Amino acid sequence: xxxxxxxxxxxxxxxxxxxxxxxxxxxxxxxxxxxxxxxxxxxxxxxxxxxxxxxxxxxxxxxxxxxxxxxxxxxxxxxxxxxxxxxxxxxxxxxxxxxxxxxxxxxxxxxxxxxxxxxxxxxxxxxxxxxxxxxxxxxxxxxxxxxxxxxxxxxxxxxxxxxxxxxxxxxxxxxxxxxxxxxxxxxxxxxxxxxxxxxxxxxxxxxxxxxxxxxxxxxxxxxxxxxxxxxxxxxxxxxxxxxxxxxxxxxxxxxxxxxxxxxxxxxxxxxxxxxxxxxxxxxxxxxxxxxxxxxxxxxxxxxxxxxxxxxxxxxxxxxxxxxxxxxxxxxxxxxxxxxxxxxxxxxxxxxxxxxxxxxxxxxxxxxxxxxxxxxxxxxxxxxxxxxxxxxxxxxxxxxxxxxxxxxxxxxxxxxxxxxxxxxxxxxxxxxxxxxxxxxxxxxxxxxxxxxxxxxxxxxxxxxxxxxxxxxxxxxxxxx
Numbered sequence: 001x002x003x004x005x006x007x008x009x010x011x012x013x014x015x016x017x018x019x020x021x022x023x024x025x026x027x028x029x030x031x032x033x034x035x036x037x038x039x040x041x042x043x044x045x046x047x048x049x050x051x052x053x054x055x056x057x058x059x060x061x062x063x064x065x066x067x068x069x070x071x072x073x074x075x076x077x078x079x080x081x082x083x084x085x086x087x088x089x090x091x092x093x094x095x096x097x098x099x100x101x102x103x104x105x106x107x108x109x110x111x112x113x114x115x116x117x118x119x120x121x122x123x124x125x126x127x128x129x130x131x132x133x134x135x136x137x138x139x140x141x142x143x144x145x146x147x148x149x150x151x152x153x154x155x156x157x158x159x160x161x162x163x164x165x166x167x168x169x170x171x172x173x174x175x176x177x178x179x180x181x182x183x184x185x186x187x188x189x190x191x192x193x194x195x196x197x198x199x200x201x202x203x204x205x206x207x208x209x210x211x212x213x214x215x216x217x218x219x220x221x222x223x224x225x226x227x228x229x230x231x232x233x234x235x236x237x238x239x240x241x242x243x244x245x246x247x248x249x250x251x252x253x254x255x256x257x258x259x260x261x262x263x264x265x266x267x268x269x270x271x272x273x274x275x276x277x278x279x280x281x282x283x284x285x286x287x288x289x290x291x292x293x294x295x296x297x298x299x300x301x302x303x304x305x306x307x308x309x310x311x312x313x314x315x316x317x318x319x320x321x322x323x324x325x326x327x328x329x330x331x332x333x334x335x336x337x338x339x340x341x342x343x344x345x346x347x348x349x350x351x352x353x354x355x356x357x358x359x360x361x362x363x364x365x366x367x368x369x370x371x372x373x374x375x376x377x378x379x380x381x382x383x384x385x386x387x388x389x390x391x392x393x394x395x396x397x398x399x400x401x402x403x404x405x406x407x408x409x410x411x412x413x414x415x416x417x418x419x420x421x422x423x424x425x426x427x428x429x430x431x432x433x434x435x436x437x438x439x440x441x442x443x444x445x446x447x448x449x450x451x452x453x454x455x456x457x458x459x460x461x462x463x464x465x466x467x468x469x470x471x472x473x474x475x476x477x478x479x
Contacts (some may be wrong), residue, residue, distance in 0.1 A: 002019075003043065004043060004146045004149075004150045005143055005146040006274065007036070007039045007040070007043070007146075008036075008128060008129075008146045008149060009033055009140075009142040009143050011033075011035070011036045012112075012129050012140045012141045012142075012143065013140045014032040014034050014139035014436070015029055015083075015111055015112075015134070015140070015141070016134045016141070017116065017383060018031070018032060019083070019134055020134070020138075020208065022213050025082070026080060026082040026151075029082075029111050030064070030065075030080065031079070032111075032447050033065070033078070033080060033109070033111060034051045034053065034065065035051075037051050037065070037078070037153070037310070038051060038279065039150075039210065040150065040153035040154075040157075041153075041157060043150060043152050043153075043168070044150075044157050045219075046069065048069070049067065049068060049069060049157075050067070050068040051066075051067055051068075052065070052066050052068070053065055054066070054275050062077070062184070062185070062276050062280065063077035063078060063079040063081065063099055063103070063106065064078060064079055064080045064278045065077065065078035066279055067156075067175075068081040069157075073286060073289075074161075074282065074283060074286050075105065075156070075157060075159060076103070076105030076107065076156055076159055077099065077103050077105070077106050077107070077108060078106070078107040078108075078109065079096065079099060079107070079108050079109075080109050080110070080111060080343065081108070081109070082361070083108045083110050083111050083112060083131040083134075084110065084131045084132065084135075084141070085110050086113060087108060087109075087110055087276065090108060091108065091115070091122075096108065098180065098183075098184065099116060099168050099284070100117050100120040100452065101120060101176055102176050102177055102179075102180040103283070104118065104119050104120075104159070104161070105117075105118060105156065105159040107156060110131060110324050112127065112128060112129040112130060112131040112141060113126070113127045113128065113131075113455050114126045114128060114149060114152050115158055116155055118155075118159070120336045123155060124148075124151070124152045124155060126145050126147075126148035126149050126151075126152045127144055127145060127427060128143065128144055128145050128146070128148065128149040129141035129142065129143060129144055130142070130144065133423065136393075140475065143158070145286035150466060160290075161287060161290040162287065164292070165290070165291045165292075165296065166296070166415070167296045167297075167313055167316065168298060168316060169346070170287070170291050170293075171313060171316040171317040171320055171467075172320050173276075173287050174234070174287060174288075174317055174321075175232055175318075175320035175321035176282065176320070177230070177280065177284045177287065178226050178227060178228075178229075178230045178284070179276075179282055179319055179321060179322070181226040181229065181280045181281070181284070182222050182223050182225075182226035182227075183222075184276075184280075185226075185274075185276045185277050185280045185427055186201065186222040186225050186226050186277070187218070187219065187222040188222070188276070188401045189274050189276065189277060190205060190218050190222060191218070191368045194218070195236070196380070200267060200272075200273075201225065201274075201277075204221075204225065204264070205218065205225075206386055208221060208224070208472075209221075210450065212415065212449065212450050213282050213450060218351050221433075222239075223322075224416070224418075225417075225418050226415065227418040228261070228264065228384045228417040228418060228420075228421060229264075229268060229281060229284070230284055230315050230317075231314070231417075231421040231425075232250065232254060232261045232264065232265055232268070232421055233247075233250055233281070233284055233285055233288055233420055234288060234293070234425075235253075235255075235261065235422075235424070235425045236249075236251075236254045236257070236265070236287070237250075237253070237288040237291070237293045238294060238425065239253040239254070239255065240253045244289070245285065245288060245289040246282070246285050246459060247268060247269055247281050247282050247284070247285045248269050248270070248293065249269070249270050250265055250268065251265045251266055251269035251270065251475050252269075252440070255424070255428055255438065256323055256440045258421065258424040258425075259448070260417075260420070260448055261397045261421055268281060283293060283452075296313070297310060297313065297363070301360065308424055309408055310374075310422060310429065311374045311376060311426060312413050313420060314374060314418070314419070314422045334376055336380075337378045339376055339377055340380060340398070342377070343360075343380045343384050344376065344382065346359075346360065346381070347359040347360045347384050347385075347388070348382075350362065350365060352461060358388055358389070358392060359385070359388055359407065360381055360385040360388065360393070361385040361386070361389040363405070365409060366409045366410075366411070367381055367409060367410045367411065367412075368411045368412070369412045369413070370412075370413050370449060370451040370453075371410075371414070371415075371418075372412035372414045372423060372446060373414060374415060374419045374423050374426060375412060375422075375423035375426050375427055375446065378410055378412050378423075379426060379427060379428070381410065381436040382410060382427075382430060382434070383430070385405065385406060385432075386398065386401070386402070386406070386434050389401050395435070398434060399435055399436050402434055402435075402436040403433060403442070405438065405443060406431075407443075407444060409442070410449070411445045411446075411447070412444075412445065412446045413446075413449050414446060414447070414448060414449075414453045415445050415448070415449070415450050415451070417448065420446065420448050423446050423451075424444065424446055427444040427446065428444070431444070
């Protein structure tokens with residue numbers, strides 16, 4: 001362990017040099033710590049590891065360091081505090097509690113003492129040096145426990161996300177990261193951009209307020225935006241197959257038929273994101289990359305959740321993410337027997353009272369759900385219409401029936417972004433179940449709009465876009 005002792009000794013010497021003039025800030029010690037992490041990674045054979053530092057704007061937000069394993073996978077996070085800070089107090093602070101609740105592999109350090117946490121529980125504590133020595137004795141701290149610090153980093157580098165999530169554990173992991181994205185990233189970034197009077201996320205907020213929800217608050221938009229990012233990534237993951245999945249590949253995996261998600265993820269995947277937002281989105285994408293999403297949806301189906309696993313998963317996510325929001329907005333899944341009864345009743349009434357012998361499958365029948373949510377009723381109506389058509393005419397021309405009747409005559413409105421994304425995802429799966437794969441020119445007519453808004457809302461332009469580009473984006477949102 002002579003090499004480790006030498007590495008630690010070099011680390012404490014560089015710390016001393018960084019702080020010897022007495023005017024050092026916490027950030028002054030970041031470079032020596034990053035070098036130590038890289039040296040420890042090399043010792044443990046963690047080749048290709050990358051350490052990135054988040055510029056510090058506020059005391060909230062993400063941890064100070066993110067450590068990558070060299071294969072586009074996050075190893076863990078490091079939160080650093082100025083030397084001499086009482087880590088016992090930091091350990092019980094709301095900030096660290098948020099980090100430990102959100103991120104499963106975290107190191108807390110004052111550059112001399114190191115504490116490793118796994119899934120919120122402290123796994124190891126090592127006092128590698130003495131923080132008082134540089135100030136009191138005007139010399140670098142001696143190395144107190146080189147072996148201990150090597151072992152702690154060995155445990156840190158060995159972390160990996162579980163490869164087999166259950167539907168519930170995946171929902172929990174996504175929910176807590178989405179809460180963090182909402183409260184510690186998007187809300188703070190919106191506040192900063194509002195002070196400056198410009199910014200990409202602020203531009204999205206202004207457009208939503210102008211074209212969809214006139215009384216939308218910044219807090220409400222942060223919630224809407226965070227959920228949209230997570231469910232957009234979820235939708236992309238269901239389409240990514242066995243390929244590698246990350247933030248940048250998400251855009252290419254989102255169906256062209258979901259216009260607004262495509263537009264939003266062009267920014268998420270390829271835009272110049274604020275670092276805190278980039279870190280949080282990457283973390284959510286990595287959880288999804290580690291999960292076999294299609295298997296989980298099949299599992300939901302087999303375990304008696306019914307034939308609507310995507311919506312059941314959304315309901316599970318929302319109950320973990322914000323139970324009060326679920327209750328306040330009335331986001332509850334209507335039992336399938338109730339949905340089936342209502343749809344069959346409408347189908348029968350079209351036949352008996354309106355002379356439409358094919359019911360929901362009849363030519364000239366148009367269907368609109370003005371508050372569609374996750375498309376539960378529309379999806380069941382599509383199934384009923386397809387079943388009626390097959391019973392009467394066979395399934396040989398089912399593809400044409402779906403294209404010419406369901407895609408043309410079934411419509412839905414929805415105001416909330418997350419159900420809108422889920423609804424599009426569900427309808428694409430349903431249509432595939434009926435034997436019809438949406439092409440780039442197809443789309444189900446689910447519109448993101450405010451059914452109760454009768455006035456024309458003001459026009460606006462997004463920061464950094466021409467009027468024509470803004471109109472194009474808004475047009476995409478209405479699709």
